[in-house]
Amino acid sequence: MNHKTLLTNHLSNLQVDLFMVNYNRCGTDWRDLDYTPDYSKFYFICEGEGWLKIGNQEYYPTPGQLFLMPERTTQSYSAINDRPFLKYWCHFSAKVGGINLFQILKFPHFCEVDDPKLVQETFNSILTYAKSGEVYAHMMAKSKLLELLSHYIMNLDLSQISYVNVPAKDKMSEILTYIDSNIEENISVHDLAQIVYMHPNYFIRFFKQQIGVPPIHYITGKKIDKAKELLTCSPSTVTAIAEHLGFSDLYYFSRQFKKHTGMNPTEYRKQTTVLTSP
Template sequence: MNHQTLLTNYLSNLQVELYMVNYNRCDSDWRDLDYTPDYSKFYWISEGEGWLKIGDQEYYPVPGQLFLMPEGVTQSYSVISDQPFLKYWCHFSAKVGGINLFQILKFPHFCTIEHPELVNEIFNQILLYARSGEVYAHMMAKSKLMELITHYLMNLDLEQITYLNIPVMEKMSAILTYIDAHIEENITVQDLAQIAYMHPNYFIRFFKQQVGIPPIHYITGKKVNRAKELLSCTPNTITMIAEHLGFRDLYYFSRLFKKHTGLTPTEFRKQTTRLVT
């Protein structure tokens, strides 16, 4: 399993929470040294000057650079002139299976944004929804925060993203590779726990922490995706496809498929055939 596939599995199960967002000019006494926040931050500078230290690296941000200051990393900041930052900023959390994303992956501390007007618009929309009293506003603010994180990723070289716990990454890579290679068989938790050298009960907790869902749910989702491919691209009967994927009970397979897609296998095949023709 390559780096990008494992990264995709983490990000597809990302859960975010927005704590605070604002657009303002920093005060002349804007300064804090060597503190470790229990939230993550984005800084998006409109104008002005200032200094940041993230871990052991120092920066002087300029407009067009989106800065990420991860939870759990020692940081400092300060004004450096009589022209302090005018900036958008937000505090948030990003978790996979209840674990802080930035304990799993190490990201560059900033990226240069190709289309800064899009980031301005996203921040303005986060602000709008964060200040709204509508019942749906918090959900919209979170969706815009997810969009901001997506823009951050889109402007990175993915090779710059590294794993903080290499043994865990290698173990997860081996497990997910095994699932992909044996998706047409009956894969059990015991099989996967053996690969990870773990007791099955501990393995289930470990997998859910890393991926965000239990292993059986993950395997089922993979089987349904494979069934969708086979229904779209082969003339095989639904019974043949179900058996090929290890489902001996056609009714159970159809019910599971509909639970995941909203359509029965027959309905799905009709829809995709219509799209192709």
């Protein structure tokens, strides 16, 4: 399985939470050294000068740069003259399967933003929703934070994103490739655990930590994706498609299909036929 596909699997189950957001100018006394926060940070520099240290790397950010400072990484910052930063910033968490995203993936600490206005608008939306008392506001703030993280990734070359634990990455690549290649079979947790020489109970925890959902949930989702493709592109009956994908019980297949798509297979086929008709 290639790097892009594996990244997509990880990021599609990403969950974020927003703790704090603001837009202000730092004071000339803005300074803290060698602290390790339990939250991640974005800094989007608009004006001014300053100094950051993330892990062992030092930076002098410039306007238009978006900095990512991962949680549980030792950091320092300081103003360096009488023109301190004017910046947007937020504190947040990002997790996959309950695990800190930055314990799984290593990102560059900053990117040059192609569209600064778009990033400013996204931050302003986060600010607006964070200050709102509406019942939906926190949900909207989180969705905009996810959008901001997406902008960050869009401004990177994917080769800049690496895995913290390469052996775990290699195991997941082997597992997901096996699932894709054998999606028409009855794939069990025991089968997958044997591929990577793990006890099934440990394997279930490992898979969920890496991908964000249990392995059976993931496999079922992949089977339903394949069923949607076959219902759209092949003349096979619903019963034949269910059997082809390893569902011996047509009722169970229909129930799982509706759970994932909101309609049963026959309804789905009719709907897609209408949509694809000339």
